[in-house]
Structure formats: C-alpha cells, structure tokens
Amino acid sequence: MAASRAEDGHLYGVIMAGGRGTRFWPASRHGRPKQLLPILGDRPLLRLAVERLLPLVPPERILIVTGADLASAVKSIVPELPKENLLLEPEGRNTAPCIGWAALHLRQRAGDPVMAVLPADHLIRDAVEFRRLLEAAAAWAEKGDRLVTLAIRPAYPETGYGYIDLGACCGHVRSVPVHRVAGFREKPDRVTAESFLRAGTFFWNSGIFVWKTSTILKAIQEHLPGLHQGLQGLQKALSKGRADEAKRLFRQLQAISIDYGVIEKAEAVYAIQAAFGWDDVGSWAAVYDQISKDARGNASRGDLIALQSTGCLVDAPDKLVALVGVQDLIVVDTGDALLVCRRDKSQQVREIVEVLKRERGGQCL
C-alpha cells in the first residue's frame, strides 16, 4: 500500500520556489534567494525539497513555481525536471496566485489529481515520516472536498510562526489520525505562545497543503472570486501562446497568501499532526541551530581558526577566517559583501537589505 499513491499517478508535488527572502543576506540576493543556496550543507534547500519527494513522486509529477529570472538556476539544481514542469512567474504575487495557477495547469494536464503544495526552503529531518504523512494526507484529500494541512507539533513557544488550533480527531487514514481545524492564529506574543503550548492543541502552520486540484480551485472561486477569474484569463492567454498578455495578466492577479485568502476562510479544513523535525530556517540563527557544530559550538563552511571563540556560525567558503575572543556571532562573507551579526539579532539582517535599497541604490542586492 505504502507506495500506491506514487504509482497510481495521482499525487503531484507543487514546490513553491519563488521567495526572495532577505534574511540571508549577503549569501542570498534577489537573483540568488535562500532556496537556491546550500545553507544547511552541500546542497541547495530546493534540491533537498525535491530529493525528499522523489521516492514518492517522480520528476514528471513535480512542478516548481518560481521567478522567471531564476529559471536557469532552478534547472541546474533540478536537471531531471521536465521543462514543462517549471512554472515561471513574471513577478512574485504571494502564494494564492502561485497555487491557483499550478492547480489550473494540473487540471488541464492531468484532470483532477491530488496536489501537495510544498515550500522549497524549509528543513525536514525525517523524510520517511514526511512521506508517510504526505501519503496519508493525499489519501484523505482524495476522498472529496477536503483541504488538508500538515500541522507541526511545536517544540517550543516560537513567536515567529503562525499556529493552527486543532479540533477533535475526526477519523483516521492509513492509521494516521485526522483532525478538523478549529482555527488559525497569527504569530503570537511570547505569553500567548506559551499558553498555546500548555493548551496542547496548537500546532505550527508549516505551509504544506494537500488537496485535489478541483477542491482548491473551487475554494479559490468561493473566497477569492477575482483571483479565480484572473487565473482563468491567464490560463486562456497561455493556452493561446500569448506570453506577453499572460505576463500582464499575472501581474494583475490579487497578491494574497493562500492561508489568509482561502484556508482560514474555508469550512472543510483538516490537519494531520506532524513531527518530522521541521524548521522554516528563517534566519542565520536557525541555520546555526540546525547544522553540526564543533566542541566549542562553532560551525563553519570553509577554513576556520577559532581562538577563545564560541557559538559562532561562519559562512565564508573561499577564504581563511580567524576568530579571536568572540562569542555568538554570525559571519558571512561573499566576494563583495561581509556580514558580522550577533546571533540573536539575525532577524535584523533584513534591515541591512532595506538600507541597501533605500540608501545605496541597490548595491549588493
């Protein structure tokens, strides 16, 4: 049974790889975003996302939605992907247009398959468990009008994530319990996050969704009718080969997240509890937490000499780095830029990007 979803041809993977995250500057740039970087090891996050899926979904059924300017980089990272499986956005319009477009594309191409929507830039440690739960979610979604999400069992009271409040268990699929979703909660403050953990019903929103193509299109039609109409026009232009018109229409689509625009408003939303070592790798500090470190808590890509220095992450692959008497720093060197940041301030790296946009004419972006 375990491999049946892969073999019956119904499960498609849709990897969202259009992000332009600014928190990994200077390694990440507009044309070289986080998902294309090997920030957790030797392979880019996008490559890890694809490989995690491959035992379950062959390349022919993996779509990657990304920015048009990132196409060649994505192709070189996932060379086994058929050319037509790359959906290229002329600009980022948030997740609802991206997912809607992928759903329309799949409807035209494959009828009404189940699609799993997956972020390209997250960490999942236990890929076997990930695939087990993804298959269960797909089996549940296939049975009808159901939006399914994988809800991550929280490890600590994180204030940077959205939370999903799980209702009672409403059934099982492949021995996996399924819950109704009672509600969604924005990023909480610390006290609220702690109360969420005590309550025990609140889970992290992973951004991983599974549904039939027809189900999500119907939900978009219901909750974002303007977007639905725009997508129809886009699809029509594309099928007629009118590339410029398609670009123009895409740029007019409502820029809104699938969570806010659809999922949080929909009725039949289900969640499967997941515990497979998930992290959204949202900052250099998160990278530090996830990668292996030496006895003094230092981690380095490249040649490092550390004297009286502890707790540092160094990403400077092309040079020798020496640390003397420093603690808990992020040090990232590229050819043209260097970041030295207190580890617990690494969320503020995005402010550097703002300064570059505002005051430096886009230098090093």
Place this chain on the structure above:
Amino acid sequence: MAASRAEDGHLYGVIMAGGRGTRFWPASRHGRPKQLLPILGDRPLLRLAVERLLPLVPPERILIVTGADLASAVKSIVPELPKENLLLEPEGRNTAPCIGWAALHLRQRAGDPVMAVLPADHLIRDAVEFRRLLEAAAAWAEKGDRLVTLAIRPAYPETGYGYIDLGACCGHVRSVPVHRVAGFREKPDRVTAESFLRAGTFFWNSGIFVWKTSTILKAIQEHLPGLHQGLQGLQKALSKGRADEAKRLFRQLQAISIDYGVIEKAEAVYAIQAAFGWDDVGSWAAVYDQISKDARGNASRGDLIALQSTGCLVDAPDKLVALVGVQDLIVVDTGDALLVCRRDKSQQVREIVEVLKRERGGQCL
C-alpha cells in the same frame, strides 16, 4: 639656528624598516609588514616616518634599513630615496646589527656624522615638536661621547612598553633640558606601571636614538665585541663587492637589540623628555584608538553599514561590510583571509599567525 643641523649636513636619519610584526594579520604579511601598510590613514607608516623627517633631513641623508625582499615595496613608497640609501638585510637580526651596519656605512660615506635612529612604524602626532627635540638631541650628541634617546612622557600606565628611569637634569641644549638615564626597566606589570607613573621619573622607551656614528660604534665595540668584529668583516666584504659572502656574514651576526646589547650597559646615556603624541601602534586596538571614529565609535576603511553596533574598527577596503548588533570588534578582510577579533584581545592576533605557521604550512602568511 633651528635649521642649522639640516643645513650643515651632519644629521642623518636611519629608519629601521625591517620589522615583520604579526599583530596586524591579515593585513600584514611577511612580505607586506606593518610599516608598509596605510593602517592609520591613506599613507604607509614608513611614508609618514619619512615625511616627518624631510623638513629637517633631505632624502640624500635618510637611510632605510629593511629586508631585501621588501626593497621594491620600500622604493615605491619612498621614490625620492637614492638607491644607495637603502640598506638591505638578507634576514632580520634585531636592531644592534642593523644599527651597527648603518653606522659603519655612514662612517665610510660621511666621516662621523650624527645619526638619528628611528622606527618606521610608530605614530608621532606633533611632527614640529618631534623635529625640535630631534635637533636638540643631535646638538647634544654632537658634543661628544653621548648616547641620547627621546623618552616619551607616559600618558597612562601601559604594561606593553619598556620604561626609562630619568635621573636629574644635567644641562640644557637649545633650551631643552637633558637628563642622565638612571636605568631601564622591562615591560612592567600593572601595579609597577602605576607606581612608575606616580614616581614621575619613568618615561616610555620610544626606540628613537641619536648619537655620533663614532660613539655608537665605540659602544658596540665595548659591549658587543663579537658583533663589532662581524660588522667589520661584513663591511669589508661589501666594499669588495662580495655580495654572497656579505649575506653569509650578516646571517652570522649576533641577533640582539641595541637596547639590551648596548644602551642598557653603557655609561653616558642621556634622555630628552618628549611629548609629541607618540604611539608604537602595536595592535589593531591601538589603530582604533588613534584614528577618527563616527558618533557611535565605529571606524571604517571602506563602505560600512552599522546597525546597533558600536566601537568597531573595520578594515575591508574592497567590499561592503554590514554590522548588526555587535560591539567593540576588529574586522579585517583581505582577499584571502578575514579576522574578527574582540578589540581588547587584539594582542592575540599574533597567535593566529603562530597557528598558521605551525598547522597550515604557512597559508596566508
């Protein structure tokens, strides 16, 4: 009177520029030592040392003693120096051989001029006062068998300098009081340094000496007879154009400092009190102290964006540097190496150089 020493042709400047200081890594390297670097501004320290002297001593009377491998760099920094004024050591043998060689060279060339021995890599803020005192020292030294040093009025209880204990004033020259030297003291501990300051008679040893050529040669003969003999052989080989033999002989000279080997043992040592903003610029922290800083105490050579960061020195001329939430760091980037060091640990940069020698086969040295 003030310019007479410069005009009568008797004062020579001997700039010692053979150091291989390791505390300015990664900017300084074996083949690019501190005195050749513009670490205090836009000109190398050696250039500053020459320019400080030029109003008093023309290029024809300035000798520079340096390593043979540094010759072309030194020439490009001091293009006005006649070729024959560059004395090239085949290897560093400390200051006594260097000064002895320069003295022999001058005796052969100019009879018995007064020579001022000057380190190439120190900071002197008040060049006018420096020249005033140098002229006074030269006038005092010319009168006979006198070794004269400029003793720096201590600004704080530094433990990294040697001290000179000044005896009573024994006369004046050009209205400048001259003292007998009562003794020399090695680098003191903190408590001792504080007692030195309270005593008021202890001054920093600047390494600036003034004497007649015959006087220092006689003192070397008396206190380091082996070195004196070796220098005679060296001079003979050089005058006969036997370069290889001269190199071999130089390498056999006793490697000892002029302070320890001669001055501290000599009788007729005099000191002139000096207060002209002197610093030996012995570490990155000293550079930080001496250069101009912005309102948050950051100093940078190159493009810097500092968020919530204070007290940092950044030397990375070829790239954009961003600091986030860090305090009191030294950040030095070269093409092949990067140093991140707590400012109050910058003396330990030399340990990095030791590690490179010991464990990395001389990489980045």
